[in-house]
Amino acid sequence: MLSSAAEIFRRPPRLREKLRRLPWGLAALITFAFAIGFAMLYSAGNGHVRPWASRQALHFLFAFLPMIAAGLFDLRRWFRAAYFVYGAALFLVLLVDLRGFAGMGAQRWIGLGVIHLQPSELMSLALVLALARYFHSRREEEAGRLLPLLVPAFLILAPAALVLKEPDLGTAAMLLLTGAAMFFLAGVRPRYFLAALAAAAASVPLAWHFLHAYQKERITTFFHPSSDPLGAGYHILQSKIALGSGGLFGEGFLHGSQSHLSFLPEKATDFIFTMLAEEFGLVGAAALLGLYILICVYGLLIALHSRSQFGRLLGLGVVTNFFFYAFINMAMVMGLVPVVGIPLPLVSYGGTAMLAVMCGFGLLFSVCVHREARMNRRGDTQAA
């Protein structure tokens, strides 16, 4: 049994076997979420597939293949590639800072011929990969000590600082949250979190000083939204009006008055959830929330069934990242957190965001396909 098992994992698994192991149920849920997004973009285009829905469908198709490919890619290879991926992503973020051009008032894009790549969206996945590898290679007790935590802390803070400088407050917050979740999952003692929280609170005045004027405005607006209903608070007020007028069952598909009369800003991207909630009401909004919960639970189960710490951490990290994306977007449009420009995963219009989210799921797929794979501290199949 021992030899046969070892043999199984030594020889490259056949493609058919891998395909069978792919979590097709999760893929179906993801496709379903995309379909909801497609419908909303069709509505946002006033009943036309142009300009958003048709292109979003292309985005999805182009992202679906990398997702499957990433899923078939061996988990141990992901392990080995982790730091390289992280380094490459960090380099791209740095490149954006250095010579990216300004889009939407912020430097977030990098031009690659016809594609505009937004590396900060990929950065959180790279971070999850890198942290999963790092903690996989460390003993559990080490996660409880301070000194070995300095390296991963740097892994989080370096891209977060760069992204904040772009400036992209939302993605920076995502990186910090995801990184903190990874620390927590890796077993870092709660007292360090309390200490970090205290340190963060202490540095708030300093951070405030470095924020851009519009970022400060967004935050002050968040706390006093009605102070300037036609200015900075406009987005959030209009979003709440649209949500509220949706009621229990909504105004009906293609009939959301606020969205269709253009009172709702960014209805195809950041505020698409508002549009959904206006047209389908609380029922529709809750249904999407339920779908997200299903996806997260599915992902959680995949992660927990991985035999390697790397797979577990990677899967949990991806799921947590996805959850935070969805949560921050929904909380933002409902006025629970400041408007930070985080799209709704799988639903909001946007190519890179779609690609990033799907690649994340691709990693999760790889965890699922290779859940039986055992890895030693160096990521090899052999025992340590």
Place this chain on the structure above:
Amino acid sequence: MRALLPFYRRSRRLRARFGGASKGAPGLGEPAQKRELLRDRLTTRRAFLLAGAEGALVLLLAGRMYQLQILDSGRYRLLAEKNSIALRPLAPPRGRILDRSGIPLADNRHNYNLVIVAEEAGNPRQTLAAVGRLLALERDEEQRVLRDIRRVRRFIPVVVRDNLRWEEMARVEVATPELPGVSIEEGLSRRYPLGPDAAHVLGYVGAVSKRDLDGDPLLEMPDFRIGKSGLEKVEDGLLRGKAGTEEVEVNAYGRVVRDLARFPPRPGADLRTTLDKGAQEFAFRRSSEQPSVASLLIDAWSGGVLALASVPSFDPDLFSTGLSPANWRALSTDPKHPLVDKVIAGVYPPGSTFKPTVAVAALVAGVITPETEFFCPGYLRLGKAVFHCWKKGGHGTLALHDAIKESCDVYFYHVAMRLGMERLAATARVFGYGRPSGIGPPGEKAGLVPTPQWQKAARGIPWEQGETLISGIGQGALGVTPLQIALMVARLITGKRVVPRLVHSASAGKPAAFAPLGIAPQILSFVVDAMVAVVNEPHGTGYALRIANPAFAMGGKSGTAQVHRISRYEREHDALTGTKVPWQDRDHALFVGFAPVGAPRYVCAAVVEHGGTAGGEGAAAAGPIVRDILLDVQQRARAGPPEVANAGAPSSRPRKAS
């Protein structure tokens, strides 16, 4: 569901991990295996803790959704409605101004404006160039349109050219296929059929200025016009009408998506005036024969003003369509003051037209009787000063009747001396001098009736008796408006406190119930008779003006208002005759007349600025104007009121707020 199955099977192993029962794993040493297991367990525990926290966040989201979409839904629904329903004012058509028989003096005309909608034009610059070839659009006009296009939202029409002429419209209509986004928009604009003839009394309309805002939503509409002067201004409240509203569904950019409801505006009411279109036209035309004239014709029985002409005038249409800066400069700097209504705002010394007032005052005071005689040697010496009569060599001995008829200055010096300034001023006030009549249009002047007290208070110098003397012949500090001169005569011939008015009322045409002046009728009729003699008896200063037809015969009084102080040299050398004097130094010529003599009803006064020769009598320039106006109105009255042609206004279609 099948996809979830393996996890169900695997979950037993999970339970085993929590239970601590290890089955062992192949390929791992015992300590490593244990460590791995411990780490596995820790991560799993942490994962469930994190999932719990995330579950709490999900509950928070769900709670917020419930709050927004169920609890506060009503409030937000209300806000949503407010968001998308806009109330737009609809402008009412402005009321017309009619003459006394209903002929429009100001009405609304449909005008056609060429507009361009940038959104539909695609390339506005190219389209404008095409329009420019059709309409000879000037370079700066094109620049303005392009600037406006950049300023407004792309679906809002921008006016390229307003008030298109018919042939321009035709040219554009034909070329429409090549002009995307260009269309012709219909509007109402103010039109004055009489043009400059009645510009002063009717006034004009113009764009609303910040000062005009009074809370009426109409005033905040772009392109809305309100009365800026004359009757248009005084009666603006009546003419303006009430705004209607239009409920439309708009999107966030203000574009109308759907019409919801319409509450039509209430058109402004028509204003019927006392003016007579024919008389007004005639008075203006006749007055225009001199460079600068103010003349008016009133019906003394009702106080109604039939005609009011101020020359030179201006084109009121220019103001409603927009006045070019060059035009404005020309109008506002002209020394003849075309923008000023000289009938109510021009103040002149009354000259000899004041003598009837002096005569009445003296008779009322009892300082003279009609038989009182004075000797006129051509001058009067008072102390060191010498006061001249206009007639060199003098009139000899004469009584009051002839003194008025021949306008003897020396006689009235004597009368004024006996009367004193206070009593003279009191009677002058009874006749309406020294205060505005309240006729209506803005800018009416009070004029000035000086008294010793006034002089002391206002100028701080004592009153000289010489000033009383020259007041007796209507010179000095005295200042009157042409309207006041006519009003004085209207009161004289009726014996009533006639009040002038421009707005027609039911009692128009009948003698209005004015309060009596409180002056003995014999006194008034004596002075009236003397004024009849001025025109109709030989030696009268206006004898040359007499009207042959006795039914239309008029009485009157001439006057000269001295502008230039006559030097002894000029007087002795007769230097001031004819055209030797520069225009601006010549005296103002005045004449006031009334007709018919049997039953006086019409009063006409005219002031011809610089119309006389210095030192000469004003009858020559102003008299014929008055005579012709009076003759014209009487002939017109005999012919019967004119047929009111088509009194229908343009359809009362309100303009839309753009």
